[in-house]
Amino acid sequence: MTDLDNSPSLAALRPQSSQEDAGSALHELQTLLPGRVLLPEHEGWNLARLGWAVNVDQHPIAVVTVHGPEDVVVAVGCAARHGLSVSTQPVGHGATTALTGTVLLRTGALQDLTIDVERRVARVGAGVKWGTLLAALEPTGLMALAGSSPDPSVVGFTLGGGLSWFSRALGLTAHSVVAFEIVDAAGVRRRVSPSTDPDLFWAMCGGGGDFGVVLFVEIMLDHVGPIVGGRMLWPLEMARPVLRAFRQITADAPDELTLWAHLFRFPPMPELPELLRGRSFVSVDMTFLGSETEANRLLSRLRQLPAQVIDTVGVVPPSQLGGIAAEPVDPMPTQEYSELLRGLDDATLDRLVDAAGAGADIPVAVVQIRHLGGALTRATPEDGPNGAIAEEYSVFCLGVPVAPGLPEAIEAAFAEVRTALAGQRSGRTLFNFLGAESDLGSTFSATSRARLRRVKASTDPAGVFRSNRPV
Ligand SMILES: Cc1cc2nc3c(=O)[nH]c(=O)nc-3n(C[C@H](O)[C@H](O)[C@H](O)COP(=O)(O)OP(=O)(O)OC[C@H]3O[C@@H](n4cnc5c(N)ncnc54)[C@H](O)[C@@H]3O)c2cc1C
Incomplete structure (x- = not known):
């Protein structure tokens, strides 16, 4: 008996595939794609099997690092012949345990x-x-x-x-x-x-x-012409007036203007700029497809608020777009909750500030509210499985479960956010924002x-x- 025979992943093989088939398939794969196939008994397996969200316990039966399209043809052909399933994961932002028992293709090298x-x-x-x-x-x-x-x-x-x-x-x-x-x-x-x-x-x-x-x-x-974009940041104590101004601007914003509000709790990590390290903030991040003058006019309600710490709004070259929200790129453990919201009113925002603002002590790093609407509401079922997205906003919460007990505390905090937003939650979550354990029941x-x-x-x-x- 080999290590592979003991792997829990084999329990999830396709019904038509026996453990014997899987063994000979993996042997064939290694022969067809020498140096590209990693198995559980190989050194480096425990790192290779994980996605970006490193706390998601993925158990494929093999990881194949393809070098080009032909390798994909070979790997899929071999898996199909032997009754195995293939999953694809270039980065692992969407890591889930659904790929247990599959041959996992890493397609990161397909850079054309x-x-x-x-x-x-x-x-x-x-x-x-x-x-x-x-x-x-x-x-x-x-x-x-x-x-x-x-x-x-x-x-x-x-x-x-x-x-x-x-x-x-x-x-x-x-x-x-x-x-x-x-x-x-x-x-x-x-x-x-x-x-x-x-x-x-x-x-x-x-x-x-x-x-x-x-x-x-x-x-x-x-x-699209020049893109105006940036972040406006205040201490978290300003969450109530900032979120109200965010709601007022989004209520009649042109489709070219996009605002996302955040409640941030930054950890005391040395990698973070000193200004942010270990502190909490409310921010409004934005892009506008139009002139800087018009963007400034649309944002004036926010600009009037006191205590602003940062305002980076200006013309953004495409390559710097990711700098607006400045999200982490290194793999980390994550716990997420997201849902669409039919609308927002001041009472709901007040409850959200009570649950996640400066007075709350919760282990949630980010609460993000994205303004939707516009062209998203005008899509049709023929455009794709999403059809129209009628909800005006989405909420996304992120916790970083780095210590024992934190997963439960993060879940409890998510529950408080859900309660605060109860009157506006639609029950629908967009595909890309589903948590690791979620399925498509709430999406389409x-x-x-x-x-x-x-x-x-x-x-x-x-x-x-x-x-x-x-x-
Ligand atoms: C910091 C951050 C910011 C984000 N911001 C946004 C955002 O603004 N908008 C948004 O919509 N989403 C956003 N997401 C979610 C992200 O788009 C999804 O997690 C998406 O699935 C990531 O794709 P990936 O290829 O990077 O991840 P992976 O986990 O590698 O892939 C995700 C899934 O895509 C499929 N897949 C990938 N490549 C292939 C392929 N070649 N063939 C077949 N199937 C394939 C597989 O089913 C795979 O499991 C964000 C995620 C993070 C971590």
Whole structure:
């Protein structure tokens, strides 16, 4: 008996795969892809199996670091022949235990990136992160629908819908996809577009990575002109007036203006700037697709508030977009709660400040309220499984469970935030903001879920692919 036979992961193999099949499949994989396959008995396994959220206990049966598209074809073909499932994880921001028992493909090396300025289309390899794409776009005057962080892969982010800084003006990132190039369940490399495979294309525009391994995504780019962006920061004691001003501005903001409010508790870590270290703040982060003068006019209500600590609002080059929210990029343990909110009123904001403001002692590093609306409300069910997002705001909370007892304390704090927001919670959570233990029950309508399952059944009946959030 080998170490592998004892692995708990083998319990989660596809029904048609026996442990014997798995053993011979892994042996074949190692022969076909020498030096690229790591197994539980190999040195470095415990690091290799983890995602970015290092507290998520992922147990694949092998980790394959692909060097190019051909390796993906080989790995999927081998897994399909032997009744194994494949999952894909370039970065691990979406780490979940759903990939237990799979062959985990690391696609970070697929770094090809082409920008066709004339056609306004970027062809983005599966390993390319947002930071790389944004830097490449800088000289072109074109922009893609990027989110808050430079660290997620463009492909992983987009498969999950992609809530961008610019989604109020231009919709979800997934709705800017022109085509995907995939390796399908038969191990065949092919292009998926609205004209070749309308149902499969629809499912991949927000339904996640359950339908194939994406080698490239082609996304439409926009001429957005100069982007104004930045952060305004006050001590957490100012949370009440800042959140009220945030609500008032968002109530009639143009679609080109996006505001996200945060309640921050920064840990006393030496890596943080001295100004932030161990202190608590309320912030409003923003982008505006328009002139600086107009942005300043729209923000004047916030600027009138006293005690402001930082104001970085100004023209932001695309490559610096990730600097606005300045989120951590190094792997860490995380615990998350997110939900959409139908609206906000002063009473709800007051309860939120009571639960998470300066007077509360809670182990939650970030409470973020994003303003949605605009083009997100105008999407249709044909654009992708998300359809329209009617809710006006989302909430996202992050805790960092670094000590025993903290996971429970963080959960209790999330419960207090939920209670504070009770009257406005819609029960829906966007795909990319689901916590590690969540499933798609709270994300899509029953109609979308049923269509996703039909697409899965017709394109991958044997379950060759397993995403972090299986449909
Ligand atoms: C700091 C931070 C900020 C964020 N900000 C935003 C934001 O502004 N807007 C937003 O929408 N989301 C945001 N997210 C969430 C993020 O977009 C999701 O976690 C997304 O899944 C990350 O993709 P990834 O490829 O980086 O992660 P991974 O965990 O590596 O991949 C996530 C999943 O995508 C699928 N996948 C990835 N690559 C492929 C492929 N080549 N083929 C098939 N399937 C694939 C797999 O199912 C995989 O499990 C943020 C996350 C973090 C950590």
